[in-house]
Amino acid sequence: MVPQFLTCSKSIRKEKLPNIIIIFCDDLGYGDLGIYGHPTIKTPNLDRMALEGQKWTNFYVAASVCTPSRAGILTGRLPIRSGMCSSKRRVLFPDSAGGLPESEITLAEVLKTKGYKTACIGKWHLGHLPRYLPTKNGFDYYFGIPYSNDMDDVSKLPWKQKFWNPKTEYWNVPLMQNEKVIERPAEQTSLTKRYTDETIKFIKNNKNNPFFIYLAHTMPHVPLFASKNFQNRSLRGLYGDVVEEIDWNVGRILRTLNDLKLSSNTLVIFTSDNGPWWLTYKELGGSAGLLRGGKGSTWEGGMREPAIFWWPGHIKKGTITDIGSTMDIFTTICKLTGAKIPDDRIIDGVDLRPVLFGTGPSPRKTIFYYRGTKLYAVRKGSYKAHFFTEPGYGKNRKVKKHNPPLLFNLEQDPSERFDISKEHPEIIADILETVKKHKAKLVIGENQLEKIIKK
16 A cells, blocks of 8 residues: 555655665676576575565666766766766776766655655765765765775786785775765775665754765775675675675664664665676676676676665565666655755656656666766667667777668577567657657766866
């Protein structure tokens, strides 16, 4: 049964607003969890979370790399609209002068209008200069690293040596609390646990208030680090150790919610920013399962992610085959809480409440696969057309143009092996019309990723 406070704006004021926790991993693959078919990585907490909630099998990110994907989940908008994507510099770096524009409105900012206490814990990667930090984007509290854990390389060691035998001191990555650096280099072996400690502390300190926590784990992005208790535990090696530690810490969060009697009033969402980085890092990268490609590509393995929604007593349990996107989280949470959705801009996210509560199908029918600022592919319903293809990180980056586009039926061919473009010109024509309408309304934001700090 759909809770009354979710369907009536007057009731929202009378009932307690739901707490929101988003757990956003880094470079986790579609096939890396037990519930998604991995044969050796043990994820009992996430498996239970999926069985008690919803496991989505067609859930997408806004981009196949870190920075634009994070812009998408927090704004509900395609990164090209905010300028948070580039074909030259795919992400922000320590020498970047750009960041999420002040004009963008984050989920934290809209939830603040409803009285939420907000925390960003973990990897930010939307600008490390003071004006771009989480505390300038609606978050009351920040604890984490401002960009990827493989940046600020000071080791001067051969690539293979430093990643296959990593040590914290090889990367001078700062750990921040609010606007201050509190540790440099960040002790990466304990980051997953410390992020969770901070999350649990924030939950306990705000148990009587509605809260929103954006927990963006550093792992399993390379370099991989696991704490002592999780080293050499998984048959999958170091990568498996790291994922199993994430799973254990998810369990800690769920137990905290249960112990505080908050689970029935807390929506927890688990997903990742993009596909696995296996093309470069081999066994140090994850698995996209039966999906083709990985991080950096617009094949399914680069942009389709595991996604679990957990809210005991509210969500209709099951496996969801409808299409969803991380951008939909913005709109869905606004609708759940009664927060006003910005009406002065295009919001790409749609409301997934019908699926969550079992009252109807997902309103999302289309996915746009951007690589940088170029539209590489479009999914509409079951069918996906590729206008351009390019390998993910770690391979020859030669772009292939396809005219006519490649066409795949993702329901029957999720691995994108069998091109059916010759048999279905009418489907290609329909997708091309969708692209035409999309581009007619597209206003591209000022490029933030190519701005460099002047020395």
